[in-house]
Amino acid sequence: MTTVDLRTPGELADAERWTAHNYHPLPVVIAEAEGAWVTDVDGRRYLDFLAGYSALNFGHRHPGLIAAAHAQLDRVTLTSRAFVHDRFAGFCRGLAELCGKDLVLPMNTGAEAVETAIKVARKWGYQVKGVPDGRANIIVAENNFHGRTTTIVSFSTDADARDDFGPYTPGFTIVPYGDLDALTAAIDDHTVAVLLEPIQGEAGVLVPPAGYLAGVRAACTDRNVLMIADEIQSGLGRTGRTFAIEHEDVVPDMYVLGKALGGGIVPVSAVAANRDVLGVLKPGEHGSTFGGNPLACAVGAEVVKLLGTGEFQERSERLGRRLHEGLAALTGVVAVRGRGLWAGVDIDPALMTGREACERLAAKGVLVKDTHGSTIRLAPPLVITEAEIDLALAKMREIL
Ligand SMILES: Cc1ncc(COP(=O)(O)O)c(C=O)c1O
Numbered sequence: 001m002t003t004v005d006l007r008t009p010g011e012l013a014d015a016e017r018w019t020a021h022n023y024h025p026l027p028v029v030i031a032e033a034e035g036a037w038v039t040d041v042d043g044r045r046y047l048d049f050l051a052g053y054s055a056l057n058f059g060h061r062h063p064g065l066i067a068a069a070h071a072q073l074d075r076v077t078l079t080s081r082a083f084v085h086d087r088f089a090g091f092c093r094g095l096a097e098l099c100g101k102d103l104v105l106p107m108n109t110g111a112e113a114v115e116t117a118i119k120v121a122r123k124w125g126y127q128v129k130g131v132p133d134g135r136a137n138i139i140v141a142e143n144n145f146h147g148r149t150t151t152i153v154s155f156s157t158d159a160d161a162r163d164d165f166g167p168y169t170p171g172f173t174i175v176p177y178g179d180l181d182a183l184t185a186a187i188d189d190h191t192v193a194v195l196l197e198p199i200q201g202e203a204g205v206l207v208p209p210a211g212y213l214a215g216v217r218a219a220c221t222d223r224n225v226l227m228i229a230d231e232i233q234s235g236l237g238r239t240g241r242t243f244a245i246e247h248e249d250v251v252p253d254m255y256v257l258g259k260a261l262g263g264g265i266v267p268v269s270a271v272a273a274n275r276d277v278l279g280v281l282k283p284g285e286h287g288s289t290f291g292g293n294p295l296a297c298a299v300g301a302e303v304v305k306l307l308g309t310g311e312f313q314e315r316s317e318r319l320g321r322r323l324h325e326g327l328a329a330l331t332g333v334v335a336v337r338g339r340g341l342w343a344g345v346d347i348d349p350a351l352m353t354g355r356e357a358c359e360r361l362a363a364k365g366v367l368v369k370d371t372h373g374s375t376i377r378l379a380p381p382l383v384i385t386e387a388e389i390d391l392a393l394a395k396m397r398e399i400l
Helices: 008-018 063-073 088-099 110-129 150-154 180-186 212-223 244-248 294-308 311-328 354-363 386-399
Strands: 030-034 037-040 045-048 103-107 137-141 172-175 191-196 226-230 254-257 269-273 333-337 343-347 375-378
Touching: 045 386, 063 294, 088 103, 088 254, 088 269, 088 294, 103 110, 103 294, 110 137, 110 150, 110 191, 110 226, 110 254, 110 269, 172 180, 180 212, 191 212, 212 226, 212 244, 294 311, 311 333, 311 343, 311 386, 354 375, 354 386
Parallel strands: 137 172, 137 191, 191 226, 226 254
Antiparallel strands: 030 037, 037 045, 103 269, 254 269, 333 343, 343 375
C-alpha cells in the first residue's frame, strides 16, 4: 500500500474539520479492537497501554461482557427510571455488595457520579449534620481531576480546565494533596465532605504519602465529615485491589465509580454509600434518563461478577510488579509512580516531551498518553500478558 492509499490522513482531516477541537488525539484512527490490541483503518496493530484511561480494564470486547450486552440487546435496552426493569436490582445489589455499602445510585458518566456525590454530601450536611442553609463546604485537593462540568471545573486548579468557564460554583476549599495537616486545618463546622482521588491520575499518577488516606479517614470521622473517594480511574482492579483506597485499609463513606464499570461498552457510573448518607435523596431530587438503564445494568452486573473472582485484581498486582520493575530499569526516566498496572512515568525533559514520547511509541505500535510536561501515563488493560508488558518496555527502551 502506498502512502496515497492510506485511510488515516483523510479520517484525521475529516475529524479535524467536523468536530470541536477539545482534544488533541494521537494520529491513530482505530477501526477494530480485541483484548489488549487495536487495529487502525490501515491495518496497523497497536498494543493499547492506555485502556481508555481505565475504562477498558477488562480489555477490548471482553467475551463475557460482549455476550451480556448482546443478550440484553435482544430483550430490552431502555426504560427510563419511570419504570423498574428486571436487571436493575441485581446490578445495584451486586455493586453495593462489592463496595460493602447499603445502597447504590447509578448514573452514566464519571462527572455525573461526582456531581451526585457533591449533591448528596451537601444535602446530608443540611439534613443530618445541621449545617446552616447555603453554607455547606467540600474540601478538595490541588491538581485534582474529577470531570468537566461547570461545578467540577470550579474547583480545578488546572488553568486549561477552568479558565474562561466562570462564574464558578462556590462551596469548595482547595488544599495541597498529600498534606494531612493542611486538610485537617481546613475542616470547619460547615465542612460536609472531603473529596479525593486515592491516587491522582490526571495529575500524573500521584500516590499520596503513606498514612495520608488513613489520616484523612480519621479526621473525617473525628469531625463528622463524609470521606468521598473518587475511584473512577483508580478503582475496579486498576491498582491490584478492587479499590485503590484499600491499600491503606480505608473505607470511605462514599465511593464514586465509573469508567471500567461500563466494561468498555457503555457509560456506567455510580455512587455507593450507606443508607444514612444516600438515603437523604427523595423522589424528584436527582436522576438521569439513562442512569441504570437495562443495557448498562446487564454489562455492569457482568463487570461486578468479573471483579468478584479477584482474578483481575491479582493480575494487576502481579503484572504491575513486572511493569514497575521494568520501568525502574529504563535509562532516560527520572521518576516512576503508581500501583499495580498503573504508572506515571516522568521522562527526562532534556530528551523529549511526553507528547513526543507518545508519538514515538505510537509509531512503534504502543499507545500511551501524556499528562503534563514530560509525564506519560501507562494503564494497560488488566488482561495484558507478561510478554506484552515486556514488548512495551522494549519499545520504550528504543525510543529513550
Ligand atoms: C478521577 C476521575 N474522576 C472523574 C472523571 C470524569 O469521568 P468522565 O470523563 O466519565 O466524566 C475522570 C475521568 O478521567 C477521572 O479520572
